[in-house]
Amino acid sequence: MRTFLLVLLICTVSNTHAQNSIPRGFARIFNEQDLNGWHISRTSHQGTTPDCRVEDGAIVLREHPYGQGGILLSNKKYKNFELYLEARIDSFSNGGIFLRSTESGQAYQIELSEPGGTGSLFGEMLRVSKTADASGRSKVWKPNDWNSFRIRMTGDTPHITLWINEVKMWEVQEPVNDFIAGATKGMIGLQSHWSATYGPNVAEFDMSGSWRPGAAHRFRNIAIRELK
Amino acid sequence: MKRNFSHVFLISLVLFLSGAVWAQDSVYTNSTGMEFKRIPAGSFVMGKFLPPYPRPSVESGNASSQANGYREGDYKLAEELAKKDAMPGFTATIEKSFYIGRFEVTQGQWKKIMGTNPSVFQGKKVPDDANRHPVERVTWADVQKFLAKLNQLEKGRKYRLPTEAEWEYAARAGATEDIPWSKIRQSAQIGLRSTSIVGQKAPNAWGLYDMLGNVWEWVEDYYNEKIFADSISPKSGSEHVLKGASFTGDVKNATYMTHAAGPGNGWDVGFRVVMETKE
Numbered sequence: 455m456r457t458f459l460l461v462l463l464i465c466t467v468s469n470t471h472a473q474n475s476i477p478r479g480f481a482r483i484f485n486e487q488d489l490n491g492w493h494i495s496r497t498s499h500q501g502t503t504p505d506c507r508v509e510d511g512a513i514v515l516r517e518h519p520y521g522q523g524g525i526l527l528s529n530k531k532y533k534n535f536e537l538y539l540e541a542r543i544d545s546f547s548n549g550g551i552f553l554r555s556t557e558s559g560q561a562y563q564i565e566l567s568e569p570g571g572t573g574s575l576f577g578e579m580l581r582v583s584k585t586a587d588a589s590g591r592s593k594v595w596k597p598n599d600w601n602s603f604r605i606r607m608t609g610d611t612p613h614i615t616l617w618i619n620e621v622k623m624w625e626v627q628e629p630v631n632d633f634i635a636g637a638t639k640g641m642i643g644l645q646s647h648w649s650a651t652y653g654p655n656v657a658e659f660d661m662s663g664s665w666r667p668g669a670a671h672r673f674r675n676i677a678i679r680e681l682k
Numbered sequence: 683m684k685r686n687f688s689h690v691f692l693i694s695l696v697l698f699l700s701g702a703v704w705a706q707d708s709v710y711t712n713s714t715g716m717e718f719k720r721i722p723a724g725s726f727v728m729g730k731f732l733p734p735y736p737r738p739s740v741e742s743g744n745a746s747s748q749a750n751g752y753r754e755g756d757y758k759l760a761e762e763l764a765k766k767d768a769m770p771g772f773t774a775t776i777e778k779s780f781y782i783g784r785f786e787v788t789q790g791q792w793k794k795i796m797g798t799n800p801s802v803f804q805g806k807k808v809p810d811d812a813n814r815h816p817v818e819r820v821t822w823a824d825v826q827k828f829l830a831k832l833n834q835l836e837k838g839r840k841y842r843l844p845t846e847a848e849w850e851y852a853a854r855a856g857a858t859e860d861i862p863w864s865k866i867r868q869s870a871q872i873g874l875r876s877t878s879i880v881g882q883k884a885p886n887a888w889g890l891y892d893m894l895g896n897v898w899e900w901v902e903d904y905y906n907e908k909i910f911a912d913s914i915s916p917k918s919g920s921e922h923v924l925k926g927a928s929f930t931g932d933v934k935n936a937t938y939m940t941h942a943a944g945p946g947n948g949w950d951v952g953f954r955v956v957m958e959t960k961e
Contacts, residue, residue, distance in 0.1 A: 499931055557946055558928075650735065657863060657933075667760040
């Protein structure tokens with residue numbers, strides 16, 4: 455009986471491990487059921503009413519209404535951490551993973567844009583001193599499929615490292631903390647970009663390429679390991 | 683000649699007096715030094731949503747070579763979605779004229795009334811006189827305390843936050859469509875690293891400064907969790923509406939129509955005041 459239980463336990467553990475690719479020591483910050491622990495930014499220029507929902511255990515971001523994106527933010531703020539998540543992004547739709555985000559979505563950003571700059575480091579409404587490109591991404595990237603991101607961020611002056619599919623893309627030590635109000639912690643954010651204004655004849659260029667109609671960005675296995 | 687002179691004098695006097703009476707009606711400065719502009723009653727269309735959608739470029743003709751990456755069918759889908767989500771808006775009526783601050787409430791004015799300064803952008807964080815920058819890092823509840831004190835000090839006057847409709851009516855200053863990007867850049871402090879001294883950019887057609895940009899502005903209404911206001915505001919809620927975007931904003935949200943809500947960043951959230959008319 456004892457042997458049977460042990461075998462059962464090993465099977466259960468290994469089976470769970472097969473489905474759960476979250477690295478050891480990380481705690482889930484998305485429960486796969488609903489958006490408890492998350493909220494929508496009501497002051498983002500991307501939009502304030504994005505379509506954020508849970509489908510098949512993943513957070514799915516879409517524009518809503520037409521042309522209006524937005525940002526889903528973790529309720530909790532993090533300072534030193536490693537974030538793990540898996541993303542599946544439709545092409546010709548621009549999004550991002552926000553790090554130490556403020557309530558309006560001012561943040562260090564890992565770009566999500568296919569084809570294009572996925573894995574780049576720059577700012578959302580923030581002038582980032584030192585940016586980065588994930589030039590080695592094409593060797594590991596799986597188009598139209600799930601890809602994992604692991605991001606380590608530490609320090610009052612941010613030190614950021616990105617791995618895509620567990621291959622290191624870049625490591626950046628910022629020369630200064632770029633946050634204008636001096637924040638050294640902030641929220642995790644997931645963005646869908648705006649692609650149209652509220653009315654016609656106000657924009658100076660066409661933004662429709664920022665989010666192809668009906669496009670979605672999906673995120674699953676979102677977990678964090680807080681560091682000292 | 684003498685008679686002509688007296689005529690000219692009389693006409694000038696009448697013009698001067700009527701101008702003075704008009705000016706008294708049109709602008710008002712209270713004992714705290716807050717300047718107000720009288721806004722006439724009227725109406726405007728609020729929440730009209732007609733998002734533009736792209737059409738295939740005639741030159742390339744081939745959908746697969748479009749710069750926005752649209753595939754066959756995407757243009758049709760964009761048009762369908764844009765038309766499905768469009769909203770006609772509703773007519774908001776401002777029944778009574780009101781006075782509104784020509785500027786956002788400054789740190790100097792907040793200090794005079796409250797004796798404190800909660801703002802982040804003061805001291806070494808600004809290159810000039812912080813007293814003339816808008817006060818920020820004030821919650822809606824903090825603003826109510828400020829207004830209560832202001833009402834105590836300025837007896838006989840009634841001060842409050844603008845309603846969202848009053849704010850947008852004053853910001854539009856007669857404009858029926860949302861503001862074009864080039865005009866936003868002329869009038870709004872946006873894309874910056876701190877607040878700016880109030881009144882540095884071009885005023886709107888009714889002489890109001892910084893309605894867009896610099897700091898988000900609290901209004902009276904509760905937030906309805908929708909893209910735009912309803913014709914009747916919610917009676918309760920967890921957050922209040924913010925209008926006009928801040929120095930961290932851009933041409934996308936520093937517009938008349940943006941209907942945002944608290945808490946925001948704090949350090950880019952301020953307000954301006956309405957003074958009721960004595961009609």
